[in-house]
Amino acid sequence: MIGNEKIKIIKKILVGALTPSLIYIFGSTVKGKGRKESDIDIAILNDREVDEYELFILSQKLADILKKEVDLIDLNKASTVFKIQIIKTGKLIYNSNNLKKMYFQMRTMKDYAILNEERQEVIDKIKSRGARI
Structure with missing residues (x-):
């Protein structure tokens, strides 16, 4: 689990360097399954x-301060499946605009529903051949 002090540092650095609407932490550190060598997923x-390059520099700065590797993900460039996983399992640590948060979450859920509809035919064909998914 990641402590409040580290969360404060993450927010201070990212809000100071960028103009984020939302910041999530996710992965093993949120699930309570992080080990000493686990990274911090943001x-x-x-x-x-x-x-x-800017994301890389910021992740290195955070890693130096937090003494842990940091993976910094831009949600504007992430896949729909990755976004939905972050929304469902991540912890929102910063929200500058509730309307943008709701729009992002609704848009992601809509995109995910469309994706599931589009791939359902493929899944059904695979299942009809006896494969398990």
Whole structure:
């Protein structure tokens, strides 16, 4: 589990460097299954586009301060399945705009429902051949 002090540091650095609407932590540290060598998984929904290099630099800065590896994910570029997993299992640690949060969550759930409809035919064909999914 990640402590409140580390959460404060994460928020301070990311809010200071970016313009996030949402910051989630997710993965083993949230589930309480993190080990000493586990990294910290962080996802951000930012108001402006963030390039990969900027994310890398910020993750390294956080890693240096927190003394743990940090994976920093841009939710604007994440897959629908990854987004839904973060919404369902992650912990929201920063929310600057409740309307943007609701829109992001509703849009992600809608996209996920459409994805499930689109792939249902494929799943049904696989099951009809006797394979288990």
